Amino acid sequence: MTFLLGQSMTGGYGGADILHDCTIGVERGEIAVVVGPNGAGKSTAMKAIFGMLSLREGTVTMDGEDITALAPQERVRKGMGFVPQTGNVFPSMSVEENLEMGAFIRDDDIRETMEQVYTLFPILREKRRQAAGELSGGQRQQVAVGRALMTRPGVLMLDEPTAGVSPIVMDELFDRIIEIARTGIAILMVEQNAKQALNIADKGYVLVQGRNRYTDTGATLLADPEVRRAFLGG
Amino acid sequence: MLRGFLMFAIMFALLALVGFMQSWPLAFAILNLCLISAIMSLGVNIQWGYAGLLNVGVMGFVALGGLAGIVITMPPVTEAISAGGGGVLLALLVAAVTIGIVVLLYHRLSGKLRGIAITLILLAGAFAARAVFDPAVEAIEAVDSARTGFLGGLGLPAVVAWPVGGLFAAAAAWIIGKVSLGLRSDYLAIATLGISEIVIAMLKNEDWLTRGVKNVNGLPRPVPYEVDLQSAPWLIDLSERWGIPVVEMSSVAVKLCYAGLFTVVLLIVLSLSERALKSPWGRMMRAIRDNETAAEAMGKDVKARHLQVFVLGSAVLGIAGAMLTTLDGQFTPASYQPLRFTFLIWVMVIVGGSGNNWGAVLGGFVIWFFWVEAEPIGLWLMDVLTSGLAEDSALREHLLKSAAHMRLMTMGLILLLVLRFAPRGLIPERS
Amino acid sequence: MMDILNTLALLGNYLIVPGITYGCQLALGALGITLIYGILRFSNFAHGETMAFGTMTVILLTWAMQSVGISLGPLPTALLALPFGIAATVLLLLITDRYVYKFYRQQRSTPVIYLIASIGVMFLYNGLIRFVIGPDDRQFNDGTRFIMKAREFKEMTGLREGLAIKSSQGITLIVTILLVIALFWFLNRTRAGKSMRAYSDNEDLALLSGIDPDRVVMIAWILTAALATIAGTLYGLDKSFKPFTYLQILLPIFAAAIVGGLGSPVGAIAGGFVIAFSEVAVTFAYRKVFGYMGYEVDGLMQLLSTDYKFAVSFAILVIVLLVKPTGLFSGKSY
Numbered sequence: 001m002t003f004l005l006g007q008s009m010t011g012g013y014g015g016a017d018i019l020h021d022c023t024i025g026v027e028r029g030e031i032a033v034v035v036g037p038n039g040a041g042k043s044t045a046m047k048a049i050f051g052m053l054s055l056r057e058g059t060v061t062m063d064g065e066d067i068t069a070l071a072p073q074e075r076v077r078k079g080m081g082f083v084p085q086t087g088n089v090f091p092s093m094s095v096e097e098n099l100e101m102g103a104f105i106r107d108d109d110i111r112e113t114m115e116q117v118y119t120l121f122p123i124l125r126e127k128r129r130q131a132a133g134e135l136s137g138g139q140r141q142q143v144a145v146g147r148a149l150m151t152r153p154g155v156l157m158l159d160e161p162t163a164g165v166s167p168i169v170m171d172e173l174f175d176r177i178i179e180i181a182r183t184g185i186a187i188l189m190v191e192q193n194a195k196q197a198l199n200i201a202d203k204g205y206v207l208v209q210g211r212n213r214y215t216d217t218g219a220t221l222l223a224d225p226e227v228r229r230a231f232l233g234g
Numbered sequence: 235m236l237r238g239f240l241m242f243a244i245m246f247a248l249l250a251l252v253g254f255m256q257s258w259p260l261a262f263a264i265l266n267l268c269l270i271s272a273i274m275s276l277g278v279n280i281q282w283g284y285a286g287l288l289n290v291g292v293m294g295f296v297a298l299g300g301l302a303g304i305v306i307t308m309p310p311v312t313e314a315i316s317a318g319g320g321g322v323l324l325a326l327l328v329a330a331v332t333i334g335i336v337v338l339l340y341h342r343l344s345g346k347l348r349g350i351a352i353t354l355i356l357l358a359g360a361f362a363a364r365a366v367f368d369p370a371v372e373a374i375e376a377v378d379s380a381r382t383g384f385l386g387g388l389g390l391p392a393v394v395a396w397p398v399g400g401l402f403a404a405a406a407a408w409i410i411g412k413v414s415l416g417l418r419s420d421y422l423a424i425a426t427l428g429i430s431e432i433v434i435a436m437l438k439n440e441d442w443l444t445r446g447v448k449n450v451n452g453l454p455r456p457v458p459y460e461v462d463l464q465s466a467p468w469l470i471d472l473s474e475r476w477g478i479p480v481v482e483m484s485s486v487a488v489k490l491c492y493a494g495l496f497t498v499v500l501l502i503v504l505s506l507s508e509r510a511l512k513s514p515w516g517r518m519m520r521a522i523r524d525n526e527t528a529a530e531a532m533g534k535d536v537k538a539r540h541l542q543v544f545v546l547g548s549a550v551l552g553i554a555g556a557m558l559t560t561l562d563g564q565f566t567p568a569s570y571q572p573l574r575f576t577f578l579i580w581v582m583v584i585v586g587g588s589g590n591n592w593g594a595v596l597g598g599f600v601i602w603f604f605w606v607e608a609e610p611i612g613l614w615l616m617d618v619l620t621s622g623l624a625e626d627s628a629l630r631e632h633l634l635k636s637a638a639h640m641r642l643m644t645m646g647l648i649l650l651l652v653l654r655f656a657p658r659g660l661i662p663e664r665s
Numbered sequence: 666m667m668d669i670l671n672t673l674a675l676l677g678n679y680l681i682v683p684g685i686t687y688g689c690q691l692a693l694g695a696l697g698i699t700l701i702y703g704i705l706r707f708s709n710f711a712h713g714e715t716m717a718f719g720t721m722t723v724i725l726l727t728w729a730m731q732s733v734g735i736s737l738g739p740l741p742t743a744l745l746a747l748p749f750g751i752a753a754t755v756l757l758l759l760i761t762d763r764y765v766y767k768f769y770r771q772q773r774s775t776p777v778i779y780l781i782a783s784i785g786v787m788f789l790y791n792g793l794i795r796f797v798i799g800p801d802d803r804q805f806n807d808g809t810r811f812i813m814k815a816r817e818f819k820e821m822t823g824l825r826e827g828l829a830i831k832s833s834q835g836i837t838l839i840v841t842i843l844l845v846i847a848l849f850w851f852l853n854r855t856r857a858g859k860s861m862r863a864y865s866d867n868e869d870l871a872l873l874s875g876i877d878p879d880r881v882v883m884i885a886w887i888l889t890a891a892l893a894t895i896a897g898t899l900y901g902l903d904k905s906f907k908p909f910t911y912l913q914i915l916l917p918i919f920a921a922a923i924v925g926g927l928g929s930p931v932g933a934i935a936g937g938f939v940i941a942f943s944e945v946a947v948t949f950a951y952r953k954v955f956g957y958m959g960y961e962v963d964g965l966m967q968l969l970s971t972d973y974k975f976a977v978s979f980a981i982l983v984i985v986l987l988v989k990p991t992g993l994f995s996g997k998s999y
Binding site for chain 3: 072073076077082084087088089090091092093097100101102104105147
Binding site for chain 2: 707708710765768776777778780781782784785786787788789790791792793795796797799800912913915916919920923927966968969970972973975976978979982983986987990
């Protein structure tokens with residue numbers, strides 16, 4: 001039983017379907033990466049799993065429970081953490097307040113979780129009184145990931161977390177994501193930087209026009225000459 | 235099409251009802267203001283309906299048009315002009331030169347120096363202009379202040395004042411538009427609110443120009459006077475034949491003349507508006523309104539188009555404003571109230587159907603009609619509602635006294651109800 | 666030396682004291698505008714009338730209290746009536762939100778539609794206020810008139826110029842300081858306050874984080890009602906209550922909110938003082954100041970007659986729109 005599974009998802013934003021019988025899943029402690037050319041429906045697939053568009057067919061299950069009908073907010077309460085590609089921090093609020101807002105639905109003591117986030121991203125501890133909008137792009141992404149971790153989610157979903165950051169920052173961020181996965185959290189990630197992302201992936205999905213084209217472990221996909229030629233630029 | 239026609243028919247039937255039930259001079263008085271309201275409503279519709287621009291300073295543009303009524307039609311006061319005309323002119327020149335220098339400095343200098351230099355020049359210019367201006371104004375206002383005390387006008391026919399009123403309003407609109415268009419829509423709303431307050435303050439206080447709160451009375455008319463008509467043989471003849479008193483007959487005749495003139499203006503503005511709306515220009519305007527980002531991406535200069543449409547709409551408001559002073563025969567700055575001249579016009583456009591010129595015209599008619607008739611209706615309603623209370627009951631007295639304020643509430647309510655339940659108005663925009 | 670002191674007293678009396686008082690009133694008004702802007706993202710044209718409504722309920726309650734002999738001694742009875750006035754205004758705004766704005770929220774209407782709706786609401790309040798209390802001037806300040814009279818100041822210091830401080834001016838300053846501290850404590854220290862800032866900052870992310878939008882909107886209206894009622898009452902205590910003035914004060918309040926940066930509470934306060942002091946300074950007659958500095962001048966040496974005080978707010982507004990449309994504290998200009 002896959003921990004988080006979007007099974008045979010078909011649907012779009014009203015109008016024509018963007019996803020066609022698309023299946024994506026991830027286990028606890030695993031990193032799954034969705035790659036593919038522009039317009040392949042990668043982000044759409046992730047949004048479908050998160051409930052931001054309604055499916056015409058197919059189901060989404062988490063920990064065995066059918067959550068297809070739930071709104072995104074309810075899925076957050078069920079243990080999904082989502083980091084949008086843009087607008088993923090509260091720019092005028094301090095780093096610490098961003099984390100607090102991430103934990104808004106929690107009524108218990110959040111200090112321990114915040115401590116874990118600070119341990120994971122030490123720079124955030126340093127800048128915790130600073131407004132998130134004043135941070136660099138890479139630091140802002142760390143705030144965004146930290147914010148999503150504040151609900152202690154079972155699965156963390158990242159929509160192109162390395163868009164617009166330098167290669168060094170990207171490597172750093174991927175290292176952190178591996179660390180997060182080691183704590184037992186399932187990670188589902190959409191990525192443009194396919195090669196680097198598949199490098200850290202336990203499971204890789206190559207989507208083309210809203211359909212599953214290749215599904216395998218990250219290493220196998222990287223080794224597949226056909227995949228390399230068509231999607232990874234040789 | 236049929237729907238619009240029917241509604242206009244009902245409107246005229248209502249006006250006729252007023253003629254039969256109340257009096258014909260009243261019916262025609264309402265009609266004349268309906269016509270002017272329709273033109274104002276067209277002006278706002280050009281801005282809001284075509285382009286989605288929010289003008290919350292309608293009052294100011296209407297009042298500027300009214301100012302043209304004085305400046306163009308009143309006979310010049312030669313004594314006042316020789317006493318202070320030169321001084322006023324010089325002061326305006328000083329102000330213009332100051333602004334010129336400031337603009338020049340703004341482009342030539344930079345940083346702190348620019349700020350300091352501009353502030354100093356502005357202060358010096360302001361004091362210099364006032365030094366020339368104040369004595370000149372004093373001299374002008376001293377000239378027979380009970381009757382004149384202002385510069386007077388050019389002594390031209392009233393009809394000339396109408397397009398000039400449009401020009402005045404257009405000039406103000408150009409400045410406002412230059413500053414506040416291209417930013418978010420609220421800014422234009424607030425900027426226009428501001429300019430209208432300032433225009434009214436100016437008209438109330440610049441006695442040398444407008445006599446201020448002393449008002450300008452006896453503006454020349456484009457139509458004959460009642461007194462002259464009452465001695466005209468054809469009118470006496472007609473009044474005898476129809477059995478209508480001569481005084482009433484003359485009043486109706488004068489109002490009919492106005493109605494004729496106003497109808498001509500309304501038809502001209504309406505047909506030009508219709509033609510503009512259907513032209514490629516109009517289609518582009520609406521495309522911009524519906525999706526500004528897309529239009530911009532297609533290479534349309536949205537800000538320039540908006541400026542154009544804003545100036546045009548304001549010009550129409552100015553024309554209507556000048557017509558209003560001509561109809562009133564006087565200019566009373568204190569009568570310009572934002573609720574009457576800005577928000578009421580808004581209600582007309584929204585109720586009539588934003589984006590549809592015929593709708594705007596109908597809205598002007600309907601809302602003006604009910605604005606006038608709401609008071610007697612409200613009074614009657616209050617009277618009926620409170621008839622159970624004792625004749626000298628304080629509550630009854632208060633309610634009857636406050637009935638006049640009911641119409642503000644009614645207008646607010648109508649606006650909200652239409653906006654929510656029939657946002658496309660009485661005659662919806664053709665898509 | 667005496668001349669310098671006299672000049673200072675003169676400026677204090679006609680510039681600084683009125684400037685501070687007016688600045689407080691504008692700041693509180695602008696805070697209401699900026700809060701609604703931050704949360705509901707439209708310029709609330711009904712805010713002036715909201716202030717008038719709040720003040721009206723305070724006046725009616727003040728009269729009721731006076732008639733049964735309740736008073737605060739040297740302080741105006743209105744202060745006692747204030748909480749009840751706020752409650753009434755809260756009720757009015759929540760009802761308005763329920764029946765007017767909520768619909769457009771669900772429709773996800775553009776801000777301009779909200780704006781027009783707020784104009785309709787303005788009409789409605791306007792009529793309601795005139796219906797209940799009439800359009801006339803009302804005095805309702807029954808406390809001591811002065812903290813310090815001009816004569817007392819002259820006797821105390823031996824200066825020629827007097828410096829008077831009205832009780833209403835003192836009350837305005839104290840109430841404003843307390844209120845602003847309370848507001849910022851709420852926004853920066855409480856969960857509800859932080860959730861409001863989060864919602865204002867990034868609505869989508871706030872929703873994702875489980876912040877309840879209806880609750881945020883409700884709190885925004887409650888705060889706005891309190892701010893509007895207090896601002897209106899202070900203004901009314903200081904000048905007098907006349908429904909029409911609350912329509913006119915809308916322009917300087919908007920100017921203050923934009924100058925500070927729409928959506929920024931700190932900006933609203935700063936903007937309020939910028940507008941207030943500019944208005945007072947530009948319409949002040951400097952003749953006596955020149956006199957004390959040893960220049961006898963003709964004329965009032967006034968930059969602009971008080972009739973044009975609105976032109977000052979407008980001019981500042983125009984400058985800000987031209988130079989920095991996001992305002993001093995970088996609000997939202999899009």
